[in-house]
Amino acid sequence: MGSLKDKVVIAGIGHSATDGGSKFDSKQESKLKGVSDVQLALQACKMAIDDAGLASQDVDGIGCAHALDSAAPSHQIALGLGVPEISFQVDNYAGGAGSIAVVQMAAAAIEAGLARNIVCYRAMKTSTAGRLTGHPRGASISQFPDYQSVTGEAEFMAPFGLDSVRMENAMRWKRHMIKYGTSSEHTGAVAITHREHAAFNDRALARQPITMEDYLNSPMVVDPVRELDICLASDGGYAVVLTSAESARDLKQSPVYIMGAAMGGGPLPGYASGFPAQAPEPAEAAAKYFSKRLYNMADVGPNDMDFAQIYDCFTFAVIYQLEGYGFCKEGEGGPFVEDGRIALGGELPVNTHGGQLSEGYFWSMNHLYEAVQQLRGHAGARQVKDAEIGLVTGHTAQVGSALILRR
Amino acid sequence: MEQYDKPLPLPSAETREFWEGCKRGELLMQQCADCGTYRFFPRPMCHVCNSFSAEWSKVSGRGKVFSWVVVHQASPAFAGDVPYVVASVQLSEQDDLRIFGNVEGCSPKDVELNMPVEVFFDEITEDISLPKWKPA
Ligand SMILES: [Zn+2]
Numbered sequence: 054m055g056s057l058k059d060k061v062v063i064a065g066i067g068h069s070a071t072d073g074g075s076k077f078d079s080k081q082e083s084k085l086k087g088v089s090d091v092q093l094a095l096q097a098c099k100m101a102i103d104d105a106g107l108a109s110q111d112v113d114g115i116g117c118a119h120a121l122d123s124a125a126p127s128h129q130i131a132l133g134l135g136v137p138e139i140s141f142q143v144d145n146y147a148g149g150a151g152s153i154a155v156v157q158m159a160a161a162a163i164e165a166g167l168a169r170n171i172v173c174y175r176a177m178k179t180s181t182a183g184r185l186t187g188h189p190r191g192a193s194i195s196q197f198p199d200y201q202s203v204t205g206e207a208e209f210m211a212p213f214g215l216d217s218v219r220m221e222n223a224m225r226w227k228r229h230m231i232k233y234g235t236s237s238e239h240t241g242a243v244a245i246t247h248r249e250h251a252a253f254n255d256r257a258l259a260r261q262p263i264t265m266e267d268y269l270n271s272p273m274v275v276d277p278v279r280e281l282d283i284c285l286a287s288d289g290g291y292a293v294v295l296t297s298a299e300s301a302r303d304l305k306q307s308p309v310y311i312m313g314a315a316m317g318g319g320p321l322p323g324y325a326s327g328f329p330a331q332a333p334e335p336a337e338a339a340a341k342y343f344s345k346r347l348y349n350m351a352d353v354g355p356n357d358m359d360f361a362q363i364y365d366c367f368t369f370a371v372i373y374q375l376e377g378y379g380f381c382k383e384g385e386g387g388p389f390v391e392d393g394r395i396a397l398g399g400e401l402p403v404n405t406h407g408g409q410l411s412e413g414y415f416w417s418m419n420h421l422y423e424a425v426q427q428l429r430g431h432a433g434a435r436q437v438k439d440a441e442i443g444l445v446t447g448h449t450a451q452v453g454s455a456l457i458l459r460r
Numbered sequence: 461m462e463q464y465d466k467p468l469p470l471p472s473a474e475t476r477e478f479w480e481g482c483k484r485g486e487l488l489m490q491q492c493a494d495c496g497t498y499r500f501f502p503r504p505m506c507h508v509c510n511s512f513s514a515e516w517s518k519v520s521g522r523g524k525v526f527s528w529v530v531v532h533q534a535s536p537a538f539a540g541d542v543p544y545v546v547a548s549v550q551l552s553e554q555d556d557l558r559i560f561g562n563v564e565g566c567s568p569k570d571v572e573l574n575m576p577v578e579v580f581f582d583e584i585t586e587d588i589s590l591p592k593w594k595p596a
Contacts, residue, residue: 191571208469209501210591213562214538215546216467224527224548231573276530276543 056350061160062301062308064170064460065105065294066104071413072260073180073287083180085288094125094176095133097292102134103192105172105294106305112294114141116159118416125290130154134172149366150316150339152416153447153454157314159295160432169296175418176290186220198243218369222450223278226369230277232430235372237277239387241268243368244281244410246396249298251407253397253435256288266421269330282368284409291418293425307457309428312442313351315343316454338354339453340446346380351457355379358457359440360427361401362420364448365408368422371395374446375403397435405435421456428460466537468588474502477516482589488516488581489557498557519553521579522596526550526558530568543568549577549593565594 070093072083085093094117102109112134115127119209127144141162145151152175159171186210203211210216229235245268251257263281271281301308318339346355355378372386380401381389389395395403406412406423413419427440437443440460447454471479481488489498492506493513505512528547531538538544545563550556561579563571576596581589 113557203467203469205472206501207467208471208475210560211467212469212588213546213560213592214466214534214541214544215560220529220531220546223529224546227529228527228573273530273532276532278529416528 057157057160057164057314058312058350058352059310061295061311062162062298063311063421063425064296064301064304064306064308065101065103065107066425067097067100067102067104068256068290068419069093069100069176069290070420071256071258071287071289071415073285073289073413076231081145081406083178083288085178085180088288090124090176090178090290091129091133092143093178093290094130094174094292094434096445097176097290098130098134098172098174101174101292101294104194104306105170105296107294107296110137111170112136112172113138114159114162114168116143116145116171117153117175118145118147119175120156124178125174130172130174141171142375145204147452148449149416150447150449150454151451152418153421153445153456154316154363155189156293156295156421156456157316157454160311160314163295163297169300171295172292173295174290174292175416177415178288180286180288181415217275219278219283220275222367222370223275225450226367229369229373229384235369235384235387237269237279238265238272239372239390240279240282240368241265242390243365243371243395244268246390246393247365247368247404247410250397250402250405250435251411253433253457254406254412257407257412258285259407266307277323278367281410284366284414285411287413287415288417289413291415291422292420294422307429307460309425309460312347312353312454312459313347313349313457314455315350316447316452317343317346318452319322324382338373338377339448339451340455341383342453343453344378347457353442353457354421357442358444359400359442360405360424360437361403361444362417362424362446363403363406363408363444364417364446364453365404365410366414366448370448371403371408374448374453377443378446378455399436402437405432405437417445421445428458428459463594464584470481473530475483478502481516481518482581482591483587485581485589486518487521487591489519489551489553491517493546498551498554500559516577519551523546523549523551523559523577523593525563525571525573525575525577527573529573530565547571547573547577547593550552559591561592563593570595 271279499574577593
């Protein structure tokens with residue numbers, strides 16, 4: 054089997070202006086309300102291209118991920134940047150696991166000689182547009198006459214008031230709690246740690262510290278999931294530029310190398326189409342199916358990670374993945390997050406920027422941005438000392454994707 | 461009677477038999493005509509033997525709660541129903557044969573893992589009866 058190890062680098066990183074709510078479904082005015090997602094994507098891509106020391110005319114590939122929306126599709130970004138000739142283009146319909154998967158596809162394309170400099174991005178407006186973009190499957194008939202009938206998988210969900218990703222995920226989490234005794238204090242520890250990290254990050258949209266009492270008093274949304282278990286609603290975009298290790302020598306920044314890449318899942322994978330009723334045991338985070346491939350390619354193990362930027366759509370998604378990526382045994386993710394183990398200065402700092410729970414919800418392209426900052430030594434007050442190797446993940450209930458990066 | 465204001469299924473060629481069954485008070489599951497494996501939701505191919513031929517078989521309508529949630533903050537259509545229970549019910553016919561539905565007829569607090577449940581049909585319109593669950 055071939056290997057991507059050390060062949061491709063992240064040469065540039067960028068982000069747009071960001072804004073949004075401190076709450077998962079906030080409809081508060083975002084200062085970016087009047088700014089399109091295409092503009093946010095372009096801001097992020099332009100900054101990443103500049104950061105790499107390239108010009109838009111050097112770009113010959115574009116990739117992004119979406120799900121139920123079609124926010125800022127790649128052809129609009131290529132048009133906006135003025136890319137002279139496209140050699141690689143992908144719009145990956147894969148949910149939260151999609152962004153990191155796109156970066157892998159782009160890296161493989163560069164290694165295979167299909168393209169030279171590829172920009173990967175994700176721009177979202179969940180603060181302004183809400184979470185039901187294009188598909189309000191829980192809408193009432195009187196409010197949304199166009200959606201009074203649901204079809205496909207939604208036929209067997211929406212009529213029962215099962216109409217959001219958080220409900221499906223809460224159902225899986227419930228089994229983890231029962232099977233392993235994972236508690237609200239465990240998810241609370243995840244929420245609190247993310248907020249602590251956000252305090253050191255100017256871009257974080259939720260920086261107000263929280264206590265365990267605040268967490269436990271946070272209103273239930275879908276028992277066992279509280280408001281503070283759910284990532285933020287936010288507007289903004291993040292981007293990276295990939296190029297070959299060879300061409301990176303001439304560029305502006307010190308390169309960050311892709312050591313390992315893997316994606317996948319177990320039986321019945323897929324976003325939405327994986328009909329969660331038939332999903333395997335909840336503790337079977339998708340990562341468990343591919344983490345061995347990931348570490349094999351990189352030729353390192355979990356203990357070599359100086360940090361982990363883990364896709365955190367929900368607090369418990371972090372716990373599943375700590376198990377799936379082998380930082381602890383299956384079922385032991387709850388106790389693992391106790392005692393400051395995942396905090397800055399702890400054994401495995403997780404989401405040093407505050408993650409999607411506290412920085413913003415950008416499908417972990419912000420996690421990738423933070424990982425590169427850490428490996429360049431540019432993370433300021435939240436710098437992990439001597440960070441050399443780190444993990445970045447994407448995740449949905451049933452599929453995942455991950456990169457191991459090194460400086 | 462007030463107008464029913466929640467989303468309703470729009471049966472397709474693939475799902476029509478299921479909803480016709482519900483209307484008659486029968487829970488039907490798609491079953492592979494070659495290897496006998498049940499599957500749900502409805503789809504064209506058997507995931508075990510890849511056969512395209514299937515029939516609709518009446519099942520017992522009995523099962524147990526595989527997992528569940530209690531919804532406290534709902535979308536607009538269901539805001540008047542909180543707190544309500546949505547469960548994943550594992551049917552007695554096959555271990556991985558599961559269907560979502562509301563559990564009614566007991567307090568949300570009384571729902572438990574593996575609680576035995578049986579189907580009942582909530583007649584919503586002339587065409588649609590929704591399969592729901594109550595303690596068995
Ligand atoms: Zn079959």
